Amino acid sequence: MSELTASVAQLIECLTRLPGIGRKSAERIAYHLLRVSKEEAFALADAIRAVKENVHHCKICFNLSEQETCHICRDATRDQTLLCVVEQPQDLMAIEQTGAYHGLYHVLLGRLAPLDGVGPEQLTIRELVERVRNGTFREVIMATNPTVEGDGTALFISNQLADTGVKLTRLARGITPGSVIQFANKEILTDALTGRQVL
Amino acid sequence: MSELTASVAQLIECLTRLPGIGRKSAERIAYHLLRVSKEEAFALADAIRAVKENVHHCKICFNLSEQETCHICRDATRDQTLLCVVEQPQDLMAIEQTGAYHGLYHVLLGRLAPLDGVGPEQLTIRELVERVRNGTFREVIMATNPTVEGDGTALFISNQLADTGVKLTRLARGITPGSVIQFANKEILTDALTGRQVL
Numbered sequence: 001m002s003e004l005t006a007s008v009a010q011l012i013e014c015l016t017r018l019p020g021i022g023r024k025s026a027e028r029i030a031y032h033l034l035r036v037s038k039e040e041a042f043a044l045a046d047a048i049r050a051v052k053e054n055v056h057h058c059k060i061c062f063n064l065s066e067q068e069t070c071h072i073c074r075d076a077t078r079d080q081t082l083l084c085v086v087e088q089p090q091d092l093m094a095i096e097q098t099g100a101y102h103g104l105y106h107v108l109l110g111r112l113a114p115l116d117g118v119g120p121e122q123l124t125i126r127e128l129v130e131r132v133r134n135g136t137f138r139e140v141i142m143a144t145n146p147t148v149e150g151d152g153t154a155l156f157i158s159n160q161l162a163d164t165g166v167k168l169t170r171l172a173r174g175i176t177p178g179s180v181i182q183f184a185n186k187e188i189l190t191d192a193l194t195g196r197q198v199l
Numbered sequence: 200m201s202e203l204t205a206s207v208a209q210l211i212e213c214l215t216r217l218p219g220i221g222r223k224s225a226e227r228i229a230y231h232l233l234r235v236s237k238e239e240a241f242a243l244a245d246a247i248r249a250v251k252e253n254v255h256h257c258k259i260c261f262n263l264s265e266q267e268t269c270h271i272c273r274d275a276t277r278d279q280t281l282l283c284v285v286e287q288p289q290d291l292m293a294i295e296q297t298g299a300y301h302g303l304y305h306v307l308l309g310r311l312a313p314l315d316g317v318g319p320e321q322l323t324i325r326e327l328v329e330r331v332r333n334g335t336f337r338e339v340i341m342a343t344n345p346t347v348e349g350d351g352t353a354l355f356i357s358n359q360l361a362d363t364g365v366k367l368t369r370l371a372r373g374i375t376p377g378s379v380i381q382f383a384n385k386e387i388l389t390d391a392l393t394g395r396q397v398l
Contacts (some may be wrong), residue, residue, distance in 0.1 A: 005265045007253045011246040017239070020224055031289055032218045033247060034263065040216070041251045045244040047210040049234060049264045052240045054206045055233060064233065090230055140295045187248060 008034070028047060057112045060131070062107040062124045068070050072096075079103040081138040085110050085128065085157065087145060103141075106131065111144060111153040120156065142150065142170040207233070221373070261306040261323050263288045271295075272305060278302040280337040284327065284356065286310050286344060294342065302340075305330065310343060319355065328359050342371040382385040 006032055015026035035040045057063070058070035065071070072078060072092075082103025086092050092105050108123045120126070132140060140161060144150035159169050173191035176183055184192075200212025207229055214225035232240045233378035235336070257301070268302045271277060271291075291304050319325070337359060341348035347349050357359060357367050372390035374383055385390075 005254055005263055007246070007249045007265060008263060011250045014243040014246045017243075018228050020227060027289065028219060029217050030250065033250060038251050041247055044210075044213040044216075045247040047206070047213045048240055048247075050206045051210045051229065051232060052237050055204050064204055064207060066206060087393055088230070099313065121383070180257040 024079060032196065057107070057109070061105050062109055062127070063092055063105060081136055082141070083135070083137045083139070084141045084143050085154075086143045087153070091143060091145075105186065108144070109146075111149045112156055112178065113149050123153075125157060125160065128157065132161055132164055132166055137166050139167040139169060142168065146171075256306075256308070260304050261308055261326070262291055262304060280335055281340070282334070282336045282338070283340045283342050284353075285342045286349065286352070289341060290344075292306065307343070307352065310346075310348045311355055312348050317389060322352075324359065327356065329367055331360055336367040336389055338367050339370060341367065343369075345370075345372060 011030045012023075012026045015021050015029055016023055018026075021029070021150055033044070054066045054127060055064050056066070058065040058068070058073055060069050060073045063070040063072060067074075079102050082101075083102055083106055083195070084092075084095065084101060085106045085108065086095065087108050087110060089107055092107060095101050095105075106124065106128045108125065108128070110123050112118060112123070113118065131137075142154035142157065144154045154170055161168060172195060173188075174195055175188060176190045179188075181189070206272075208280065209230045210232070211222075211225045214228055215222055215383055216222055217225075218226070221296070229345070232243070235360065253265045253286060254263050255265070257264040257267070257272055259268050259272045262269040262271060266273075278301050281300075282305055283291075284305045284307065285292065286307050286309060288306055291306060294300050305327045306322065307324065309317055309322050311317060341353040343353045354371055360367060371394060372387075373394055374380060374387060374391045376386075379382065380388070
């Protein structure tokens with residue numbers, strides 16, 4: 001569009017690459033940034049730079065951290081015998097927010113997706129197996145997403161850990177609080193029936 | 200949230216200030232930026248800086264420009280006797296995209312909104328009146344938004360320009376192509392009836 005100045009066009013182009021940002025949203029954000037003070041716009045630019053420069057993966061569990069190891073791995077009060085395996089740091093955060101878990105984590109940084117060319121070597125599975133073999137864990141909780149790929153990843157890891165003698169569990173599945181049974185799909189109801197609990 | 204590293208928390212905070220970006224979207228964008236290459240993330244940071252450093256308002260019409268005057272004001276082939284008054288540069292761009300207008304523009308950089316403390320002196324109304332008085336315009340088209348505030352702004356400007364002898368017009372109003380009359384609201388139908396056109 002010839003009407004846009006080069007800088008604005010370039011900014012809109014960069015913004016549309018962000019997840020959930022279409023052309024119209026990118027334009028709205030660009031004009032917002034044009035309107036706000038230099039300080040506010042630069043704060044965002046600097047925050048983006050800072051994140052890429054400061055944030056790395058914890059060398060033990062691969063959670064995000066600005067130090068060598070993350071605050072969870074450094075926390076000696078956490079249950080060192082429980083390990084929860086998640087796909088992404090966001091999953092770890094969601095579980096942390098429940099306050100219901102006080103063990104350690106292992107972040108895979110993805111899930112097995114052969115069709116997308118993601119094999120075990122692209123994830124942190126080797127490090128996980130080593131950690132479990134050399135560690136003092138009594139239970140490993142598979143908290144990968146309840147999708148075909150997440151389940152496949154959990155199964156693959158279970159096989160790798162089968163001979164360690166560590167107890168392997170996965171997150172419970174069933175109907176969700178607030179949901180309506182008549183609208184639950186086949187898979188949800190099958191999970192709920194198969195895993196039915198004694199009252 | 201103690202689970203976020205300081206840099207990530209800061210980035211999410213900055214992102215939620217953008218229009219249309221809530222907490223969840225900000226988190227998704229932050230993790231996206233953590234995942235992409237340094238080059239891609241820095242390109243966005245640099246584009247934000249560039250926009251604030253390079254883009255200014257045209258000193259004639261207040262459109263966005265990276266030079267003293269914008270490409271429209273510099274374009275001698277445009278009809279120098281027609282002036283279209285819009286609220287924001289985005290409005291100008293929307294009109295340009297129709298290809299149906301070939302005159303000049305004046306960007307108010309807002310609309311009169313007494314309740315928000317926006318008076319005539321916060322807009323470029325003084326410059327507009329001067330421009331019309333000293334210029335060779337035969338028609339000024341008010342293309343402010345069809346809202347209470349947009350209409351009020353157009354009315355205020357009309358009063359200011361009443362004694363210049365320049366023809367004052369506003370955008371036509373009525374039913375929109377593709378709309379359904381039974382669902383059009385009272386205001387739309389009133390506009391359509393009042394402004395009915397000879398077939």
